[in-house]
Amino acid sequence: xxxxxxIKINHEALKTLRDxxxxxxxxxxxxxxxxxxxxxxxxxxxHFNPYGIPYGGVLFTMADDTAGVAFISAGGNxxxxxxxxxxxxxxxxxxxxxxxxxxxxAGRRIHYIDAxxxxxxxxxxxxxxxxxxxxx
Numbered sequence: 001x002x003x004x005x006x007i008k009i010n011h012e013a014l015k016t017l018r019d020x021x022x023x024x025x026x027x028x029x030x031x032x033x034x035x036x037x038x039x040x041x042x043x044x045x046x047h048f049n050p051y052g053i054p055y056g057g058v059l060f061t062m063a064d065d066t067a068g069v070a071f072i073s074a075g076g077n078x079x080x081x082x083x084x085x086x087x088x089x090x091x092x093x094x095x096x097x098x099x100x101x102x103x104x105x106a107g108r109r110i111h112y113i114d115a116x117x118x119x120x121x122x123x124x125x126x127x128x129x130x131x132x133x134x135x136x
Contacts, residue, residue, distance in 0.1 A: 035074035035103035039066045053090040063115040063128040070101040071132045078135040094119040
């Protein structure tokens, strides 16, 4: 992380955020470490649009929430400033989504985070780029 400085992670905030996301969304975090978070979602009927593809909002929310956990695990304390998505392919007939978010650059105020979502067959579904800002 930034220039070899010690990272101060707010473990209580990280646990609260993780628990809140898991409770409200059904996403399950399977890995959280310094600047990396991985979540999974077992798809249910309500996640699909009339075309049989998971709603774009489900994908975006999953990526944003996973990126937020990666941000906090890298010592961040703040919110998303902006996000960009490239939807690469539809997830028709997918059973599970897996999102991996990684902090690419951590500054004092701004963190850049990439997130990718794949299906259970490891096919790329979408790529995201987020910017988070520290509020400290």
